[in-house]
Amino acid sequence: MLNVTLDKETGIALLEPHGALIQSDFENAARLIDPYVEATGKLNGLIIYTEKFPGWDSFAALVSHLKFVKNHQHEIKKVAFVTDSALGNMAEHMGKHFIAAEIKHFDFQALEAAKRWVCK
DSSP, rough: OEEEHHHHHHTEEEEEHHHHHHHHHHHHHHHHHHHHHHHSSOOEEEEEEEEOOOOOOSSSHHHHHHHHHHHHHTTTTEEEOOSSSSSHHHHHHHHHHTOOSSEEOOOOOOOHHHHHHOOO
């Protein structure tokens, strides 16, 4: 399950995975985020907040995730990975080559620092 919270005042979407991600997680995230992006033209940031990355429950879920990234990368200014998972560090370095948004990794305990960075 993916819990998505959109702070319309700051323009930050907080994504908190709990267990293996499923295909509908990304469809639900888009349903929440897309109207805000249509109204404002952008999302200041997306914060993925999880101590350990739980993975996907199926190949369809992975494809849905990749489609979400492809469809939203130009509308999001910054992406923060707030995690103790090695995936956060890898995403910061590899993502720069594939995603238009600025990407940064933060330790799991640094959620507030990530929010400040996104709003900067």
